[in-house]
Amino acid sequence: MSDSYVSLVNGGLGGTVAKKLGLPRPGVLRRQTPDAPFAPGPVLVLGSPASADADAVAQLILTSDGGADLDIRRAAAGASARWGAVVVVLSDVEHPRDLAAPMLDLSGALRALAPGGRVVTISREATSSDTPSVAAARQGVDGALRSLAKELRAGATGNGIVLAGGVDLTAASVGAALRFFLSPRSAFVDGQLLTVSSVAGEAPGSWDRPLEGRVAVVTGAARGIGAAIARVLARDGARVVVVDVPAAGEALAALANEVRGTALQLDITAPDAGERIIDHAVSRHGGLDIVVHNAGITRDKLLANMSPEQWDSVLAVNIGAQLTINEALLASPAFTRSPRIVSLASTSGIAGNRGQTNYAASKGGVIGMVRATGPLLAGVGGTANAVAPGFIETEMTSRIPFATREVARRLNSLQQAGLPVDVAEAVAFLAGPAAGGINGEVLRVCGQNLVGA
């Protein structure tokens, strides 16, 4: 389950041949390692020259943990190294003409963006209560960012942070989102705009172990994306309960040992699954703070050939079980310490996918569910969000026929599939204490799929 083409075209001869033949040349993604630098070069913060917001963002990065080691500039002149990241602060644009200066400054800086570099925009949400010119300028940022992300090469990515009304740059989740997008943890997140809707959330005691003292449950954790999520949550300090069906018991026990957590054999479609998860977490670990609904199945068929069993089983595991478990969580006093729900959706649930009406109904359902569940948790500082992976190298996708798989791998801006760890990093970010102002959102981890949405 690896993509040997990426290594091939990044080797000397393979790269030359691919270039000559006009074949895709995916870059090597900059992923998290224990001593990975925060950014692969100096960070440039662009905005209008007098922008107080741009000065505030530069200050925000500088004073964040690890920021003191970064070289942060407010102007492109005089830089000796290639830019590790460019942050474009557009929160004060009031007319589309205001986009010109910062975007054209960015144009100049792009030629000196390091491989694996980052571009991050910061803008305000366009709403129907804005004046038409303000709304045009704000919405224009989305179009520009999504297009720019499609132009970046060599493993560089472009993402945006959108501030909802009443949220300013000092909100904990703005700092956390900026940190995530700049860091190697967001390697396969590209072309996405993430809204910070409130000032809730707080910076963790330690950014190395932001989940210290938290108890997390991950369903479908015996393999694939779920196993990677369990490992990353444990790395970030959480005590982890791994859940999977009894048939996967051996792999589950091995993983529980590895992450020094506990295993719970459970079919999540059991009517009392929620109560059993809460009982296990409380009796073994003293509480429950984070639930990651990762377990999922596919039973692909064209709708014309779909059996009731194929439709029902996918809906039962992928959305029905999550709804039932969430009801138990919302009713439990154990789930009130700034709780986090993170659900696995899929880009199929957004853009649709031939042969997946059942799966896409379930995953679209997840997106609707988190949007409606988020507000129910906000009173106790909680959130519910979804992560929507695109094409990720797992056993689920290894069953796709070779030719279809090879096409699916290349049809995104990064021209490669993601790894389970890429999804896990996004889940861990949303599960963290600083992400409390991000609620009811969907974060895609898809390398910016070029097909569909």
Ligand code: NAD
């Ligand atoms: P996978 O098939 O490798 O692993 C899924 C796990 O869920 C398995 O261990 C399985 O035993 C478990 N599971 C299934 N039914 C269960 C049940 N009733 N109770 C408890 N556990 C159950 O899948 P994956 O590729 O790692 O995907 C994980 C999640 O990510 C799924 O929700 C999937 O829909 C979603 N996703 C995956 C991709 C991808 O490219 N792999 C893309 C988009 C979304």
